[in-house]
Every structure is written in C-alpha cells, then in structure tokens.
Amino acid sequence: MEQLVNVVIRGEQYAIRAAEDPSYVREVAAYVDAKLNGVVKESQSLPPTKAIVLASLNIADELFKAEADRERSERMVAVKLGTLSELLETALKEGASGSQSIDQESEASGA
Secondary structure, three states: OEEEEEEEOOOEEEEEEEOOOOOHHEEEEEEEHHHHHHHHHHHHOOOOOOOOOOHHHHHHHHHHHHHHHHHHHHHHHHHHHHHHHHHHHHHHHHHHHHHHHHHHHHHHHOO
C-alpha cells in the first residue's frame, strides 16, 4: 500500500509516495542528500541543476559498478558450481565403479 513519506534533501521538503517502508525511503533520500551535499561541497559555486546532474552521475556510476561486480560474481559462482558438479560426477562414477569391484570380489570369494 502506498503512503506519503516526507523527506528533506538539501533543505527542501519532499512528500514521496512509496510502497516501500518509510524508513527505507528516508534512507534513500538521506543517501541522495549526502551525495548532493558532497558535490556542492566540492564546488560551492555550482548551479543547483548542475550539482543535481553531477550527483546523479555519481550515483549512476556506483550503480553500474555494483551491477558489473554482481555479474562478475555470478559468473565466478557459475564456474565454481560447474567445477564442483564435474568433481561430484567424477566421484560418483568412481564410487559406483568401486562398489561394483567390491561386489565382484565378494562374489568371487563366496561372501
């Protein structure tokens, strides 16, 4: 269910309509506020619109890098799962052929 969550970014109050938990919405707004404050701190003469664009680019950069890291991690997990699967398959085959040898030895010895 959507609800209004009041947040403050750069001293301006915004009423955000969101289905997410209000504390999550406030956390996201605080993150955006911190990023925007960081850009303004570096260049105080920057017009507000340009500061917003630069902060947005910084956030988008973080998102793209996080996505690339996630994809890289997924590929590594897939490779490791493939290796483990092959090792397990080999071990099962060796175990099955080993138990057949034991069965044949048991039959030969009359056990």
